[in-house]
Amino acid sequence: MVIRNSKLEVYKIVRVGLEEELTSFNFVFKATRINVSKTTTTFRRQQTQFPLKCFNGSMSSTCPKDYYPTKYEQDQHSSAASTCPEHFKWIREDLKAWKKTGITREMLERGKNISYIRLVVVKGKAYLEKYANSYQTRDVFTIWGFVQLLRLYPGNIPDLELLFETGDKTVVDKDHFQGPPPPIFHYCGQKDAYDIVFPDWSFWGW
Structure with missing residues (x-):
């Protein structure tokens, strides 16, 4: 199995030309090639960040x-479930x-x-x-x-x-x-x- 030029080349081994007498164990093999296109799917999701800005110039143990x-404002992209989650x-x-x-x-x-x-x-x-x-x-x-x-x-x-x-x-x-x-x-x-x-x-x- 080899990847070349964004294509996945798969080598399939096929047994051919078997002698009728199996006791000789003289098997002949040849390789045939099939090309399979490589497909890539990219999912993009906006990253949510939660900054911690408790430090305001003085060492305080509480946030401003x-x-x-x-x-609380409901995320417009989320859906309210009618039943409780499995967990x-x-x-x-x-x-x-x-x-x-x-x-x-x-x-x-x-x-x-x-x-x-x-x-x-x-x-x-x-x-x-x-x-x-x-x-x-x-x-x-x-x-x-x-x-x-x-x-x-x-x-x-x-x-x-x-x-x-x-x-x-x-x-x-x-x-x-x-x-x-x-x-x-x-x-x-x-x-x-x-x-x-x-x-x-x-x-x-x-």
Whole structure:
């Protein structure tokens, strides 16, 4: 198989002239050539960028007040689905442990000692509390994912509070917790743990 002059030349091996006596194993081959045109399709999509402009000349731990949009405008190219996406069933599966009891303040507090960061969103603004240093920039880009979410859907993100574990192994093992466990979001999960699966930090950066 050879590519020449934007054409893909395929060499098809055809067996010809076989002797009637197969015991001799004297097979004759010749090559015939067929040309297949090469077709290339290019898809172009406008790239959306989300600049982070929190730095305004002074080392501040908060973004400027005018940085937070308050209204969400529907993308004219997107279509509203009449049914829930397929992945919603896995969200329900991951949250099944709290279906009957809900999530209480006491459950959250019990998860502090096995979490690295706490994220709180109030009125469209994100607040962060660190309990331990994460490996490399895992915590930075996990929070960056939420910053993009708040920018994309202003006014649509409810007030919430989340705990994150940024290590490589699950921490909410089913054998270690009696009753509803603390809700911990994590990059990994397994059948013997209650860790709630969340996209890996490297979706946004490294």
